[in-house]
Amino acid sequence: MPRGSNLERVSTFNQAVMLDHVRRSDSGISRVELVQITGLSTQTVSNIVRKLLDLGLINETGKISGRTGKPRTVLNIDPSSRFAVGIHLDPSVITFVLLDLAGSVVARSHVPIQAVADPDATVQKMSSAVDGLIHQAEISRDRVLGVGIASPGPIDQQRGAVVGPPLLTGWARVELRASLQQATGFPVFLDKDATAAAHAELWISEDRAAQHFAFIYLGTGMGSGLVTNGEVVRGSSNNVGEIGHFSTGPGGPRCGCGRTGCVGLAIMPAYLVGEGIAAGVIDAPFDDADLQNIAAQFRQLAAQADSGNARAAKILDGAAARLAWAVEDIANLVDVDRIVFGGPSWSPISKRYLGILRSTLANRLAVGSIHQVQVTGSLLGEDIAAVGAACIVLDHALSPRPEGLLLDGAVAGTSGS
Known part of the structure; x- marks a missing residue:
């Protein structure tokens, strides 16, 4: 698992490391344990925990008693603090899911592919369905980090395009990512359905x-x-x-x-x-x-x-x-x-x-x-590709990225030590 750094310039990376450890802890984790796992100083951990609490990304959910010292406060992820939309473009049906920060599906819908005539109409249908999920879950749009699309491969990642999915006529070189981003106003990520499914298994499978x-x-x-x-x-x-x-x-x-x-x-x-x-x-x-x-x-x-x-x-x-x-x-x-x-x-x-x-x-x-x-x-069900597409959004926004040393800005206000 990632370890942190006490250098000020990588403070946002440290927040991602801390949040990742809190998210992966099944029964919660204490500040003392975070110090031990990350290698960060007690003061740095305390500062970051306070910022994550202020952002509403984590909660203090009780105390646990150790063998020595005073009881430790338990930190857990706040599932309802942020959400991500996942879409699976399949030749038979388009699946939409809304995931909370814990990886639970809080809303879903399905649209038969026959209900949309062409890529342009599909993008508009997708945009309406995304709005429908947000309305169904009764959340504000500013708590949604973005939209992930899982598509049959191959894809052109650089252009954000589906190249020519089998059984989807008229979809050759459709630049779906930019079109949906313009229609929804959210950041949009495109990946293959099998890759998205692997993401879901990695992020929320019971076998962590x-x-x-x-x-x-x-x-x-x-x-x-x-x-x-x-x-x-x-x-x-x-x-x-x-x-x-x-x-x-x-x-x-x-x-x-x-x-x-x-x-x-x-x-x-x-x-x-x-x-x-x-x-x-x-x-x-x-x-x-x-x-x-x-x-x-x-x-x-x-x-x-x-x-x-x-x-x-x-x-x-x-x-x-x-x-x-x-x-x-x-x-x-x-x-x-x-x-x-x-x-x-x-x-x-x-x-x-x-x-x-x-x-x-x-x-x-x-x-x-x-x-x-x-x-x-897998125990994640038939909608695993859509779930994985949403997990890609969560991963991009919240997981530690040593090569970048900065979160992508999808979680506003997370800079600082």
């Missing part, structure tokens, strides 16, 4: 000790987010995790890239639903453009497999085995100690896939003889 993990995001398509040493990895163009064309071995369906066995297609809900219809498991008609109906059919396929339908089980078990091929390569390449699965398409098949993935990967990981690699599902 996790420092090295890969997040496998399963939605309309798939992608991967990567965390090492407690930091989200983005790569040179912020497009880490484009794993859809990882090979699942010989055979498999022919991908649009011309090859066979690409994992992104082989485990795609639309492809598996098509397999289910061909096998007679699903009777409903198939329309690959109706993504909401495909999601419903995918849940039906999973329910059939869970109820003992052998044909449905064969389809999903084969998909899980193909997914294990790709995950094995990821785990061996980046040497993580956790592999986390999540996203809208994960929930229906989570129990079935976890068993297959764990048993398949148990003896195939190169690092397995050196350290354990935990394979698990």
Whole structure:
């Protein structure tokens, strides 16, 4: 964890360090503990705590008695002091969430993508939905730090543009960040949905000790987010995790890239639903453009497999085995100690896939003889990409950044020692 500095010029960084430690403490933390953890002087800690209290970012919530000395005052984050909006732009639905400082969702809404005709109309719909969340939560706009957008990749981070998301026609090179910033008046951040999901897992997962993990995001398509040493990895163009064309071995369906066995297609809900219809498991008609109906059919396929339908089980078990091929390569390449699965398409098949993935990967990981690699599902729900987009806003505004030594100004008045 970050340690502070007693130099006056990095005082704002010190505030971020202190706030980060308070936020990460499950049952609160005392000033004495902050001195011990950060390496800052008692006076510096006292001054910073007072400023954080004055800003309303933290609260004094009681006292605890130690073995010696007088009882210590417990400091906790004030969840209602600041908020962030997260938006997930998915080919089937746009999800909106409002997060408090503790990472809890206090308001949410969903808009079917069919309800908006084009990118310009979508931006206006997004802006209205952001206003709706703020009204729903009954908070003032000045307590909202900004808006995060999670989009299918790849993205052009420099321009704040979505490059050409699969299944989103008319979205090539749309500079979404600037358009939404102008429409809402808030700072706007853009990232990939899988990267945003990894952010959410890092920020608010119950397993706060996790420092090295890969997040496998399963939605309309798939992608991967990567965390090492407690930091989200983005790569040179912020497009880490484009794993859809990882090979699942010989055979498999022919991908649009011309090859066979690409994992992104082989485990795609639309492809598996098509397999289910061909096998007679699903009777409903198939329309690959109706993504909401495909999601419903995918849940039906999973329910059939869970109820003992052998044909449905064969389809999903084969998909899980193909997914294990790709995950094995990821785990061996980046040497993580956790592999986390999540996203809208994960929930229906989570129990079935976890068993297959764990048993398949148990003896195939190169690092397995050196350290354990935990394979698990996220507990953050189907809206994890939107939640992660909001976490990116919170992280940008409030987390310690040694390279900058200054907060971004999103929390007004936090300069000083």
